[in-house]
Amino acid sequence: MDERLENILSSYNGNNNEVIPILQAVQHEFGYLPEPEMSEVARFTGLPKSRIYGVATFFEQFKFTPQGKNLVVVCRGTACHVRGAKRILEEFEERLDIKEGETTEDLEYTLGTAACIGCCALAPCVMINDDVEAKLTPKKVADYFSKETADEV
């Protein structure tokens, strides 16, 4: 068993109600849910593997492929929608050359959406890693990337 997984499991008892917290910890550690780790979680909790998979795939939070270093989450909330979130998403898709839910080939960015990140008064907004970027416009998105590129140079 992977040592990192062993560490995670050591703080749990293997009860059924720990399934989601354990998967969250695994995802936090590995960046996604690798199959061998999910198998071990099944064994640890004494639950069928297919059930672990069924639970994991039910929730938005869990990913099954490696994710980008930076996570961009475009809010699709009502307030953001009426203030043009769709254009923001399109701008990110264009800049990153990926579609919603995908990861760039260099594993730098993953682009996602959320039902609402709860910053409605600052709509439209986007969460980049742990930071919220408020009152975005397509231009601000473009600026964000030119700044990134400039930083690299």
Place this chain on the structure above:
Amino acid sequence: MAGLATSLGSGAMTNAIDELGGAASILAIGTNTTATHPIIALKVKDAVKSGAKLIVANPKEIDLCQFADVFLRHKPGTDVPLLMGMSKVILDEGLEDKDFIASRCEDFDAFKESLAAFDLDTVEKITGVPQDKIVEAAKIYAEQSPASIIYCMGITQHVHGTDNVLAISNLALLTGNLGKESAGVNPLRGQNNVQGACDMGSLPNVYPGYQAVTVPDNKAKFEKAWGVELSDQAGLTHTRIFDACHDGNIKSLYLVGENPVLSEADAGHATDCLKKTDFLVVQDIFLNETAELADVVLPATTFAEKDGTFTNTERRVQRVRKAIEPVGNSKPDWWITCELAKRLEAKGFDFEGPEAIMDEIASVTPSYSGISYARLEKGTLQWPCPADDHPGTPFLHGEKFGTDTGKGKFKPLEYRKPGEDIDSEYPLILTTDRSLYHYHSTMTRRVYGLNVLDKEELLNIHPQDASGLGVEDGQMVKVASRRGVVEVKAKVTDNCPEGTVSMTFHFSETPTNLLTCCELDPVSSTPGTKVCAVRVENL
């Protein structure tokens, strides 16, 4: 079988399969139930779902372990100390059923004395099972009544298989878990009709209904019924018959529906014996490995082409019905044997059909007296069914045991080393098990889909052992015992404990039984195929 017959008076399952559902605890020892008896395994899981406690005792981590409250992973061949250790815990904790012991059992003191040798320290050392687990299991078994034990070849196929069985019956007697619904000792019989074959006296020492051939009254009864004189000498057992063939003492062997070249322990030896037999008649549905050696092969029909009955592991007699015409020129087994008898000018073999045979069975077999095709048409019957109006018997020993005294007999036991010793040359223990997808081989190997699902023999080996030998998952290895060598693909898995490897024996391409040991249990003559010393080599 010999074990339970001595201690309880009957070698069969004491309870009906359905009763497992009502058990408060179940001890499954020496049985990989989900693979060998899938439908009984479902009952066990049902019981667990409705609250029963499950104890699994097995050297291998089997599928049933997922449902177990306690998993006792004892070393192969250490069943006696494990079970005796549990008995000792029960007695030490005062959890025994004193009334039951006093009123229904005998020889308790000698048994109690023999328990002294099985203190927990010793038991832990021999079995490798931590003490607290043994205590936990003992308590569950003693306190969660009714308790049922199920066991299979993991108990019987040992050089001291009879001791193993007696250790089980001791445990059940000690806690009064016999003679009532959902409480009992249940050997899960392997073949579909092994119970019927035993009931019918396809055994060297008894007539139908377990009536000993050496008892003059029994001999007289059958001489009268069959109108001939009979031998008063017990015959040879299976393994001895093979030896006698080998030595030329037996000239003619009439072998029906078996494939010893693959299924017999130390199969190399068995093949030798058959080759040396003067005249070998094989009656089967396929030209299998054994039939290849025959002088004459007689084509029999399958169950689908004939009428008759099978008696399942819970003593349930059920009707088999002809669904299609015999394939080609094949004939039912009974018909072929009767034709031979007629050619030998014997009387009493002109049966019109299976129904007439059953009528004769009922007339000479007390436990089948009440069974007829007419009754079976309405439903199944569990023997003993001694009269036409008897409903059959779901569980045995309700009033008294079937022993000479009517009492359950405790048996003092001692620890004896398992079968073959390992040494530096043969450092691993090979134990045999089975696959869900095959039953022996003659039939299932001829079903395409089953061979897709389970296509080849695999040697299960613990990662630790594998890395020590430089063996990787999926590679071919050589397995050698003191009797033979086979090549097989390795499967690295911690289902197998360290020091033990396992294989099935369904594949003629990989004849596992070339390796196994045919040292016999001194009482039952069962070979100890579950413990055999081997060496694994990287190819």
Place this chain on the structure above:
Amino acid sequence: MKFSEIKKRADEEWNQLQQSSDPTIFIGAATCGRSAGALKTKKTFEEELGQRGISANIVEVGCLGPCWAEPLISIQKPGGPNVFYKNVTPKKATELVEKFIAGDDPLPDSALGLVGDKGKYDIPVLWDLPSFKSQQRILFRNFGFIDPTNINHYIANDGYSGLEKALSMKQTDVIEELKTSGLRGRGGGGFPAGRKWEAGFQAKEKEKYVVCNADEGDPGAFMDRSVLEGEPHSVLEGMIIAGYTIGAQKGYIYVRAEYPLAVRRLQDAIQKATDMGLLGKNILGTGFDFEIELFQGAGAFVCGESTALTLSMEGKRGMPKASPRPRTTEEGLFDKPTLLNNVKTFSYVPQIINKGGAWLAEIGTKDSKGTAVFALTGMVNNCGLIEVPMGLTIREIIYEIGGGITDDKTFKAVQTGGPSGGCLPEEFLDTPVDYDSLTAAGSMMGSGGMVIMDETTCMVDVARYFLDFTQKESCGQCTLCKLGTKQMLNILEDIVDGKGQPKDVNILLEIGEAVNGGSLCGLGQSAANPVLTTIKYFRPEYEEHIDKKRCPALACKALVSYRIDEEKCKGCTMCVKACPVEAITGEKKEVHMIDQSKCIQCGMCMEKCPKKFKAVECLPGRLNEGGK
């Protein structure tokens, strides 16, 4: 420790801050403040004060409410009032330090309002402002004033005294107070809290649970988050009282993992309450044990539904259980009796116990007591969190508190209740907000989102938006919700795409009624609401899309056209260069023309046309190739 001692120490700490000889700067540092840059502002204050060698107290506080004014801070100089400043960027912070803290100019232009004695300041009193005047702050009473990570701030402001009082009461008396208060569940259903607690109390089993539903998932709603971030102890206190009342020893808070700050605040609050003996074993020496654990939801809207929520806590897929089934108070988490309430419901409880049920019953309407909390968003000037007495009208909320519609546009509709709610048109502006009035109008209270829409919002598109959400969040279990929402969405997409068919509105109504009537869970049974209410109130807009292929709000790309006004065009070629499909022709200094057959209605030309010309206009409907 006795509660009186705890309280004494807390009061001391609080008074010390209040009477400090140093100025105190309160930074609104909830998620909304942080996203607007509050932490940078805070850092600036620290640096500026440090450089000047001014000693001051800097306190992070929860959200006051007016998100439009973030970053929002307040400054209280010794003996002076607490002055709130809006949109405090680092630059503004520097200015405030220089002019107000170091100097004496309170910069009235940057101020929002003040709390306390007005004194010499020429700044309006905060509570007198139109956007606060009709608010009534019960849940929010401490928001913006106390440090949520400082338990003593909470205790000094009557925190945990409700618990102390409850622990001395009989369980049935606690329930009586709740019943008297008329408090109804704030999760949306509006079930009377007293009756629910009573059912929990009466459940026979020994093992019971209290669960706080903090899985706030409605798009446009963030009230619960503000409570968790601004005053987490009030939720804990309510839960502990609940545990005492129904006889539970364990509570869980099911909080969205997408609320990291709220999670941290809760963890901190649980730890501090435990350390003080307000949570855990033998609470306040009464022998009552209660512990609270956090459970982070893994992202599924449906888990806001009670059975889906408890299932997911048990490590299962959050697929709601079909009725008939036992109530959660009989069989909930781990099949044990479970009292499940929303964050806000728990948060009301300490004050109800403290002040008595009759106090809350005074506020609000006959059947809806107390206050309503809304996240007021959309096309309204003052976005933010508001707390108003039940019964206030929608008009008052929008035009007084909200400060009217953005850019002086025309109000078109208000959406409440999240994806399960509905859109109400202008004629409902005078509807009082309470459970029953909103339901009667065809919408619902929900958990408190209120989105304002103006003339530029297309109602068909709004319905499509909500359906898209609901469809994506359907658990996938039952036929009607899973497939019905998808088919409705398909039709709505066709309509906004100009491919609507004459019978579409009827088909939408038929499917919608079947979905609402026959779905398995509460979410499915309200999934069609956005479609049904928009059809009910804005049917002509649908018909215009379908029959005339026009989007009157100019929001549906496929149903608008762009045209260059020949009079206004100066031939600057900005639009020609901007057009991604080369649909615009015309040389420099010549009037440009859009080829309607090539145009994809992206609107880039309109965006790029210099403001001084405003030569590109957007028209409803598609022009033919000749531009007619």
Place this chain on the structure above:
Amino acid sequence: MADKVQLTINGLSVTADKGMTILEAALRKGIYIPHLCHHRDLDPVGACRLCLVEIAGKWTKIAISCKTEVTEGMVVRTETPEINEMRQVAVELLIADHDTDCLKCARNTQCQLQRVADHVGVDTERLARLREREEKQPIDDSNPFFNFDPNRCVLCGICVRTCDEILNIHAIDFAFRGLKTKIAGFGDKSRLEADCESCGECIVRCPVGALTEKDYKKPTHYVKSVCSFCGCGCGMRLGVRHDQIVSVKGDISSPANRGRLCVKGRYGFRFVNSDERLTSPLIKKDGKFVEADWDEALDLVADNFSKNKGEKFAAIASAKATTEDNYVLQKFTRAVMGTNNIDHCARL
């Protein structure tokens, strides 16, 4: 009669057992209520929303009949205009999402969706407006005994519940969410790679053509018999067509298995009609087998046996053969050959 309940369904007086659901009571009375996700062996989930009924009372309510227990005096109507409208929409939604190439489906005429659609009827105009699922999903034919066609799956969950509740294996479960929900094993791989034991219990219960037996031939009739593999002795019904066994069903009336079968029992019958079956007696001549007729073979054997009576003879019986076969063989050994040298593989 304390354990009986009297109720009215569609004006008919119905007697039901206490604890029964309305759906069970109605079906037993011969009143059809459309349903897809109900199966008598499994716990109800109420997912298909087809079995809605109206229950009269202080507040008349609509409830799913598969989960609502009967109560004394209950008045139920199964077909009101309101319910029919909802059902019709549900059926149309299912049809639009379903591969409707029925004649090519192995469950044609046995399909519950067909039955429901037939009963409820559809509004063809509305149905035409619904969009079919965009992309067809590949059929999973990896298992040698059955196929899984996701395009015909109605996600009733009967297979998942069967594998869980009846087999306790739980090889498959629902995976993903919403419209993407599907039935999958761990990692959404092929069925062959799932923890599936191929017992076929789910194939038997699938109400539509999603799970079907490979190379299925419909039997002309069934013969009750017993499985010939292990000692469980499962009762089975052999499906016969012409001179072949073409399928096997579990026998619900058998107390040994109550209708359940394992992979060998359900699919292992194919050895019966194997090409490799022995069809004629064989006599070894010069080391090679030569076909013989019965008389020749039997005469040859009898001739040899007659010379080796007594202890020079032994018989090995078969635990696969019938009890009657065994009786005859041991009688032959003892009464004709004069020896007790008979045994079988009881110990193996």
